[in-house]
Amino acid sequence: MPMVNIAGKEVEVDEEGYLVDLSQWNEDIAKYMAVEEKVDLTENHWEVVNFLREYYAEYQIAPAVRVLTKAIGKKLGPEKGNNKYLYELFPYGPAKQACKIAGLPKPTGCI
Amino acid sequence: MSDMDMEDDGSGVVKKFMFLNRKAPHGTVYALEGLEVVLITAAFDQDVSLVFTDDGVYQLMKGIDTKGIEVKDFSKTYRALEGYDIEKLYVDRASMDARGLTEDDLIVDVTVMSDDEMKNLMAEQDVVISF
Amino acid sequence: MLHIVNKSASERSSLDSCLKLASKGSAVLLIEDAVYAATKGNAAAAKIQAAQADLKIYALGPDLAARGMAGRTLDGVNVVDYGGFVDLVAEHSNCQSWL
Numbered sequence: 001m002p003m004v005n006i007a008g009k010e011v012e013v014d015e016e017g018y019l020v021d022l023s024q025w026n027e028d029i030a031k032y033m034a035v036e037e038k039v040d041l042t043e044n045h046w047e048v049v050n051f052l053r054e055y056y057a058e059y060q061i062a063p064a065v066r067v068l069t070k071a072i073g074k075k076l077g078p079e080k081g082n083n084k085y086l087y088e089l090f091p092y093g094p095a096k097q098a099c100k101i102a103g104l105p106k107p108t109g110c111i
Numbered sequence: 112m113s114d115m116d117m118e119d120d121g122s123g124v125v126k127k128f129m130f131l132n133r134k135a136p137h138g139t140v141y142a143l144e145g146l147e148v149v150l151i152t153a154a155f156d157q158d159v160s161l162v163f164t165d166d167g168v169y170q171l172m173k174g175i176d177t178k179g180i181e182v183k184d185f186s187k188t189y190r191a192l193e194g195y196d197i198e199k200l201y202v203d204r205a206s207m208d209a210r211g212l213t214e215d216d217l218i219v220d221v222t223v224m225s226d227d228e229m230k231n232l233m234a235e236q237d238v239v240i241s242f
Numbered sequence: 243m244l245h246i247v248n249k250s251a252s253e254r255s256s257l258d259s260c261l262k263l264a265s266k267g268s269a270v271l272l273i274e275d276a277v278y279a280a281t282k283g284n285a286a287a288a289k290i291q292a293a294q295a296d297l298k299i300y301a302l303g304p305d306l307a308a309r310g311m312a313g314r315t316l317d318g319v320n321v322v323d324y325g326g327f328v329d330l331v332a333e334h335s336n337c338q339s340w341l
Binding site for chain 2: 250303305307
C-alpha cells in the first residue's frame, strides 16, 4: 500500500487515501488529509472530526451518515445535526471526508 | 454511491428480515461478516430482527478483550445497533442455559425467548439470513 | 502426547473424540472456540471434569479473554499464555491437533 510522508513521518494509507493504522493519527495527519480533500479545517470541522473519533473509540465502527447526523444532533444540537450543515462542512460527503480526516476507515455501508 | 442514505421513496415494501447468528465470535469470520451485513441492511429501512442462538449468544458477551489475539473487538459494535434503529435483539433461553449465561453477561439488552416463541418469530419472517 | 482442540464442543465432535481417544496422562490444550467447553455452566463442563481424572486440561488465556471468558474457567483447568503453549509443545514428545 502507498506510503506518504506527513510532517516528516512515513504513514501508510490505502488506495483511497484512508489511514491504515488509526493509532498513528495526529493533528498533522488530519491537516494533511484535509488538504487532500480540499477542506479548510475550522472549529466546526474539528468538532465533527473529534466526534467521529469518539464514536469510533466507543463502537469500533465509523457511522453511516444517517447515524452520524442523528448522533451529532443529539450531542451538538439540531442546528448541527442535519444534512445541510454537515454537507456544507464536507461537500463530498460528511461520512467519507470527515472519516478520512479523522483517520477512520471508510464507513460500513458506504459502497 | 456516495455516502448519501437510501431514502425511502414511499414505494418500497417493508419486509421482515431475520438475521440468524449461530457462530461464536472469533473462531470463524461469520459473526463479524454477519454484523457488517446487518449494518449495511440498516440503510434500507426494513423490519429487522437479530437472533442469537447456539454459539451465537457468545457474540454478545461482556468483558471481551481481544488484545491477546490481535483482532478487532467488534463486540462494542453491537451497542451501536440502536443508533442504526435496529432494536429487536433476541436470544433463546436454551442456548443461554447450555452455556451458563444470563442476560447480565451480555453487552446489550435482549429479549430472551422460549423455543416456541422463537419458532413463531421465525415463521413470520419474509427473509431469514443465516450466519 | 499433547492434544490440541480448537473447535467449539457445541458445534463439532472433535472434543468428544479427543477425550475418548486420549490416553491416561496426556495433556489436552483447548484453544480458539474450544475454550468455551472449559467454562463454568457450559454443557460440556461435565465431560471436562470427568476427563480431569486421567488427563491434564489446559486452556489458552488470550482466547478466553477474547471471548469474555477470562475468570470463568472450571476449577483444575490450567490457563496458559502463548509462552505456556510453547512450553507444552516442547514438553511433550508428540502432539496432535484435532481439526
